[in-house]
Amino acid sequence: MSSPRTAGLAVLRRPRAPAAAGLLTLGVLAIAWPQLVGSSALFFWETTVIAVLFATSVNLLFGGGRIPSFGQAAFYGAGAYAVAEAASRSWPVPLALLLAVVVAGALAMVTSLITWRAAGLAFAMLTLAIAQAIYTLVVQVSWLGGYNGIPGISVPALAGINFYNPANLWYLDVVCVAIGMLVFWRVMHSPFGHTLNSIREDPVRAAFLGVNIRAYRAVAFTIAGCGAGLAGGLFAYVNQVVTPDSLYWTQSATPIIMLLLGGITYYWGPAVGAVLLSALLNYLTQATTNYLLYIGLLLLAVLIVMPRGLLSLPTVVSDLWSRGRVASGSRSSGARTGLVPVGSSTDTVAMPGEQDQENPP
Amino acid sequence: MSGDPSAVEVRGVVKRFAGNLALDDVSLVIPAGQLHAIIGPNGAGKSTLFGVIAGEHRPDRGTVWVAGRDVTRIAAHRRVRAVGVARAFQVARIFPEMSVRQNVAAAVIAANGSARQFWRVKPLRVASVVADEALERLSLVPVAGRPARALSQGDRKRLEIAMALVLRPRLLLLDEPTAGMSPEETAATVELIRGIWSLGGLTVMLTEHDMQVVFDLAQQLTVMDRGHVLCSGEPETIRGRDDVREIYLGRAHGAA
Numbered sequence: 360m361s362s363p364r365t366a367g368l369a370v371l372r373r374p375r376a377p378a379a380a381g382l383l384t385l386g387v388l389a390i391a392w393p394q395l396v397g398s399s400a401l402f403f404w405e406t407t408v409i410a411v412l413f414a415t416s417v418n419l420l421f422g423g424g425r426i427p428s429f430g431q432a433a434f435y436g437a438g439a440y441a442v443a444e445a446a447s448r449s450w451p452v453p454l455a456l457l458l459a460v461v462v463a464g465a466l467a468m469v470t471s472l473i474t475w476r477a478a479g480l481a482f483a484m485l486t487l488a489i490a491q492a493i494y495t496l497v498v499q500v501s502w503l504g505g506y507n508g509i510p511g512i513s514v515p516a517l518a519g520i521n522f523y524n525p526a527n528l529w530y531l532d533v534v535c536v537a538i539g540m541l542v543f544w545r546v547m548h549s550p551f552g553h554t555l556n557s558i559r560e561d562p563v564r565a566a567f568l569g570v571n572i573r574a575y576r577a578v579a580f581t582i583a584g585c586g587a588g589l590a591g592g593l594f595a596y597v598n599q600v601v602t603p604d605s606l607y608w609t610q611s612a613t614p615i616i617m618l619l620l621g622g623i624t625y626y627w628g629p630a631v632g633a634v635l636l637s638a639l640l641n642y643l644t645q646a647t648t649n650y651l652l653y654i655g656l657l658l659l660a661v662l663i664v665m666p667r668g669l670l671s672l673p674t675v676v677s678d679l680w681s682r683g684r685v686a687s688g689s690r691s692s693g694a695r696t697g698l699v700p701v702g703s704s705t706d707t708v709a710m711p712g713e714q715d716q717e718n719p720p
Numbered sequence: 721m722s723g724d725p726s727a728v729e730v731r732g733v734v735k736r737f738a739g740n741l742a743l744d745d746v747s748l749v750i751p752a753g754q755l756h757a758i759i760g761p762n763g764a765g766k767s768t769l770f771g772v773i774a775g776e777h778r779p780d781r782g783t784v785w786v787a788g789r790d791v792t793r794i795a796a797h798r799r800v801r802a803v804g805v806a807r808a809f810q811v812a813r814i815f816p817e818m819s820v821r822q823n824v825a826a827a828v829i830a831a832n833g834s835a836r837q838f839w840r841v842k843p844l845r846v847a848s849v850v851a852d853e854a855l856e857r858l859s860l861v862p863v864a865g866r867p868a869r870a871l872s873q874g875d876r877k878r879l880e881i882a883m884a885l886v887l888r889p890r891l892l893l894l895d896e897p898t899a900g901m902s903p904e905e906t907a908a909t910v911e912l913i914r915g916i917w918s919l920g921g922l923t924v925m926l927t928e929h930d931m932q933v934v935f936d937l938a939q940q941l942t943v944m945d946r947g948h949v950l951c952s953g954e955p956e957t958i959r960g961r962d963d964v965r966e967i968y969l970g971r972a973h974g975a976a
Contacts, residue, residue: 551838569800
């Protein structure tokens with residue numbers, strides 16, 4: 360029986376050689392990418408790695424703690440507007456991005472306090488409502504540019520590096536996303552992440568282990584908000600324009616589709632989903648106006664065949680394989696028999712020594 | 721021992737669920753260090769009583785004292801560390817997608833406070849070592865790496881007890897610890913509970929339908945019926961009471 364690896368399921372093991380090799384490959388690819396794809400395609404890839412970070416931050420909530428937020432656009436947009444404002448004042452890049460993280464994180468913290476007592480569907484609706492309220496507010500604020508947003512964002516030179524060079528902007532983007540991804544990896548594999556996973560699995564059990572589940576959910580929500588803020592801030596630099604679109608509810612929904620495609624129980628699931636969806640959207644929007652139909656059909660197909668997302672493909676295949684072997688005569692796996700609830704023997708009530716009581720001493 | 725505060729004191733607790741009286745003016749004192757069983761037919765209020773003591777339910781009236789402290793208004797998760805309450809459920813609550821070892825590790829980090837750390841990975845490795853020691857005591861080592869959902873009902877219950885024990889409780893609440901177990905598993909669980917309790921410093925409360933288990937284990941019994949405490953006392957005294965036999969034998973005949 361092969362078990363799917365949930366985020367944080369491998370926490371108790373040390374990193375192994377294949378992981379190091381994989382990361383090294385990613386690093387080499389990131390360095391060579393501007394040469395490999397050419398500068399005209401670079402914008403697409405810059406926005407794609409931003410989507411990777413955003414989706415991963417959202418997955419701390421969905422995969423990590425089963426916290427269904429439909430309002431992450433608020434924090435993404437907050438980060439984007441923070442950088443737009445900072446850039447118009449020529450703040451240095453690290454300071455502007457820090458501002459994006461802090462503003463988004465603070466907004467997320469306030470949201471988590473407002474939604475403190477809510478869970479499940481009520482929480483989802485509240486986050487959606489709060490994010491849409493912020494969107495409506497921002498389009499009416501003149502100093503944020505209303506519907507037109509803030510155009511003409513430029514990246515000030517950093518330590519003599521000029522970001523008018525597209526490759527340099529890509530490197531800035533990739534380094535910041537890598538830092539963000541590292542932070543989320545650590546958080547998901549920390550004791551905090553493990554505790555968040557336990558809340559996902561059974562909040563009642565976690566509470567009776569002494570875990571303040573509302574506080575953990577709020578902290579996770581704040582950390583995810585910081586990640587969304589960094590992604591939004593980077594997007595402001597890459598896109599050079601920030602509009603209220605970055606706050607609109609579709610901006611909250613896109614990363615959710617990404618992590619469902621890739622698989623919410625995997626650390627790399629949202630990343631895979633982000634690259635796939637970005638590539639598909641990029642291709643399909645040029646080819647057809649019905650692109651949403653094809654995206655919907657794809658999502659449907661993936662979720663029917665692989666409910667745990669694309670990264671569960673090896674598990675799905677090996678399960679099919681072992682099911683075939685079971686059908687050909689061998690014993691069924693422990694996992695399947697374990698899923699059958701065993702009825703408790705609470706109906707039969709009998710005092711011991713009933714016979715004795717008929718002849719009391 | 722007379723100087724110690726009682727492990728549990730329930731004073732005049734009333735609890736209603738949608739108009740139904742689950743607990744009707746229940747009072748109960750359990751001395752520290754006792755192994756105490758609550759018995760009674762289905763719907764007697766045993767699980768509700770546990771819920772009130774553990775903090776799952778807040779009583780409509782009355783107070784709950786644990787280790788000499790009024791915990792009536794203390795949230796469940798705070799009671800775990802404030803007064804050392806640990807709990808196992810009638811249907812074992814575990815973290816199904818985590819491995820058995822990780823289930824216990826989650827309890828370890830919750831108990832030692834390292835659960836708050838969101839950057840250092842090391843406390844989790846330490847926790848897995850502590851978890852292995854607990855799994856050893858409950859002979860769950862062979863399944864330590866398996867996902868908890870793959871366990872048998874009996875092993876799930878033992879896993880839950882392992883998680884409760886790493887909290888280092890002073891009061892352990894076991895709701896039907898042998899429900900759904902084979903006779904062999906039941907016998908092993910009785911020995912396990914006796915072993916844990918005999919190490920000392922621990923008050924154990926359990927509900928149980930298997931009267932053999934109750935009479936094997938309990939020093940004192942409390943009999944509940946329809947939200948009331950009918951009587952408390954030593955097993956031999958309880959066994960001889962007509963009203964207790966009425967509840968069990970009378971109902972059993974009625975149902976048959």
